[in-house]
Amino acid sequence: MHPTRKRLVYGIAFTLPALLIFLLFTFYPFVSSLYYSFTEWDIVSKPKFIGLDNYRNLLDDRLFIRSAVNTLTICLFVVILQNPLSLLLGLVLNKPFRSSYFLRTAFYLPLIVSLVVISVTWSNLLQYDGVFNEILIRLGAETIIRDWLGTTSTALSSIILIQLWYGTGYGAVIYLAGLQSIPHEVYESAQIDGAQGWSKFRFITFPLLMPSFTICTFLGMVGALKFFEMPYIMTNGGPGDATSTLALVIYNFAFKNNTFGYATAAGILFMIAISIVTALQLKLTRSREVEY
């Protein structure tokens, strides 16, 4: 057999197991759900084909639109707040403090804890008679206490803040690694050229950190768009639709409203949205990456 041919055959053999598992458990369910998105189905009777009706109704559905808005809001905050905070944290953690080991562990720790545990703990902390309000009372700020997760105006912000607490560490570690992979010589030659502080950061450090920035933004956005566990456990989308996210509303369309075809159609739209957003983002940041 021709050597390249042989390599091809072996190549296929090597990738086949992964491909099969992937196709069977990820792709196939997805494809069959495409079919369901064009049907009206309450899972209990046979699906009824209704063409594009689900999609039409979705674009008009307040709850769906609200959830999309909430999700984008979360996404925006992650990009605008969490990412820079991670960067800042990464920079600080990079300093040669004696307590570095402790600091890095502390900030990263939230990420290894299960989202269930986190949601349960935070729900308890933010309850009307919980620790958080208790502290506020002790500090004399009694007038601003409220049921944080049960008040329309503060529910979403509370969850976003918890997400910040949770996710900043992850980005920080990625930036930290990126920072540590910049060789000293670069800084030294910059020093020679007279670059200091802010300009050093702007023209040297940050451009070299672009790969990390791309990754952080990408992961952060995808995570924010798929946001599910926290609202599911803490508020189930409430009060009203204040904390409803796309992932959560799709789940509820299916299991709360018994409209599985509708839910699947929403899922497809969801997926399209994620693809567009992330493709744009990757394009934007990848082009700015700098090699050294």
Added chain:
Amino acid sequence: MKKLVLTLLTTCLVTVFSLAGCGNNEAGNSSASPSASPSASAVESASQGAASESPSASDDKPFKMRISAWFLTEGEGTNDAFKKAVEDKFKEKYPNGSIQWDNLTGEKYFDKLKAELASSSAADIIYSQQVPSLGKAGYLMDLSGEPWVSDMVDATKIVEAYDGKIYGAATTIQSFGFYYNKKIFADLGITPPKTFNELLAAGEKLNAAKITPITVGFKDQWTLDYFFGGYAQLAQALTSPTFEADVFNGTQQLDGPETISAIDKFTQLAQKNMFNKSALSIDWPQTQIEFASGKAAMIYQGPWMAQVTEDTFTSKGFDPFEVGFFPLSDENGKVIMGVGPDHSVSINAKTEHPQEAKDLLSLILSPELIAVHAGDGGMSGMKSANIEAKLPAMKELLDVLKNSPTTYQWGSYYPPSVKTGILNLVTKIIGGGKAGDGELDEVKKNYEKDKSLIILP
């Protein structure tokens, strides 16, 4: 480098496996033999064949009956006694049979049930709250010919049937109302409110005394469903006894004065601080504590409330007080009690042990077992199981039921998305949000969209 990784991994694995070694507590694993895999029992039952009339000892192979429910939490109320009674009685009839309880407490159970039914992996005996729609889809066995059908409380027959066929039975039924702390009321000179405005007035006095008027746990949406539903169904029934069917036929409006008045009442309740501040973030079990501890004076709940409060006194060590009952009323003092099945039980149409399942169901619906299951806080769905009301609140409840008109529960004939939409609106108002943003139009749209989900009687 390789060595480091390997040593790290091995250490981790060793530590973790040694942790797994200790504390392997088998004590909690009750009843059924976990090793009997579904495919094994499928093989046995294939040889048993369908509807064989001779029960018991005809074959020696052990088999397992699965019963799924959402309320059979271990160690709570009469659940353990009930389970044991069922198992014992079943063993008498089928020495080789065993029972596996698939209990998933809470609303997630219904999500799971749907998925299981869709993939033919549901239990043999199924507790649910949507018998007609499951019956319509062909998931349930037709039970019209069963001996206990004549024993069903008449009002429940409609709700357990589809197309004239009976697909389930209600083991317990429920009707909601206000349960209150008699001591607090006496101390503050409050009498059970007879109208909506009297309720608000009572609330004012309670707030002045720093007691929460009504404790609610709307994190569990069903509590809001029934509470809001109380006002809605009252208004609807006053307009027309077949209101929800009328909406279906277009002769009544979903966003008409009935629904609006109910929303308005809730707005008033919220604005006048009748609820606990944590209304939206605590759930049903936590409201039990608020009520039993005396922090709150009233709670709107089902017939189990009196018994649950008694249980909470003992388990949490609160000072007991006498619990009273008064029904929900509108501004004119009108009372109409909503009644419906609470726990409905059916047989999976695809069960591999049809005869055994029928026998098991008959057992469950027998007067003795219903009495065990309902305990002191339940109302039976079967006529012959007469549960004596020992607690004063229960007596008061039964009294009211005898003397008041009844109607079906709110939303029995609305698609879920409509109920969710309205309830979300109410939640928003309670949470301090502003309404009046076209939410009801949205609800109407959803009604049309999901009309096919409605199964009229």
Added chain:
Amino acid sequence: MHSSSVRSLREKFFDRLLEIGMIILALLVLYPCYYMFEASVKLPKEFYEPLKFPSRIFWGNYDNVFERVQVGRALLNTLLICGGTLVLLIIVASMAGYTISRNRHKLFQILFVLFLAGMIIPFQTSMVPIYKLAQSLHLMNTRTLLVLLYTAGTIPFATMIYVGFTKGIPRELEEAASIDGYGPLRMYWLIIFPLLLPATGTLIVTTVFGFWNDFIGPLLYLTDKDKMTLITQIFVFKSERSSDWGGIFALCSLATLPLILLFVVTQKYMIKGLTAGAIKG
């Protein structure tokens, strides 16, 4: 030239201040975790005075939990599922990643894009089709199903890591090996794979926490309580006894402790791994 070692006293002072500030911040960040542990050893009636320090260490909540929940069993299940997934994943993804990186054929590049595209599919869409699939494969209520699902879901990420790390292995090695008469399979497992151990380590360390902590999978696809994982048990426990906070937090602590230990031990490695994946990906 002294360069970085010459720092003004002022800089040093600010750095010190920053460090102290960071330590305080870190402690605040850790507070919820601390709260969880503290609440698990508090007497039930003290629980409602949140800021009060427990008067004594009360193990009753743990006793309660061990009695009601088969903790050992749940832990075992979690381990089996995590372990099973990791083993399967490493085997299939490393082979695939290696091939994609080495073989220039377009087929494999398309395959790679296919994998990456799969990362976007949210689980909600596939939930019911997976249920039906599991039923027809007789995999309902098995831990095997979870292993397969997790593997499938992580193949994109894992392949990405292996592709990146393979770039760092010189091709000469393979050429030398084939001259020495090694067949492709032997060559892969005896030579390439050992060199990919850093990648494997990275993969394990970055994904194991995800597998350990997943609760929706077991909740949806496992019906037997004695097959459920530790995290799912927390969720079930909370649904059943939601006012037993002491018990809930005890269970949370039990579920988190092994992870914290694992984390502290492998922390440095995790960071290295994340970065390598990030840079080369």
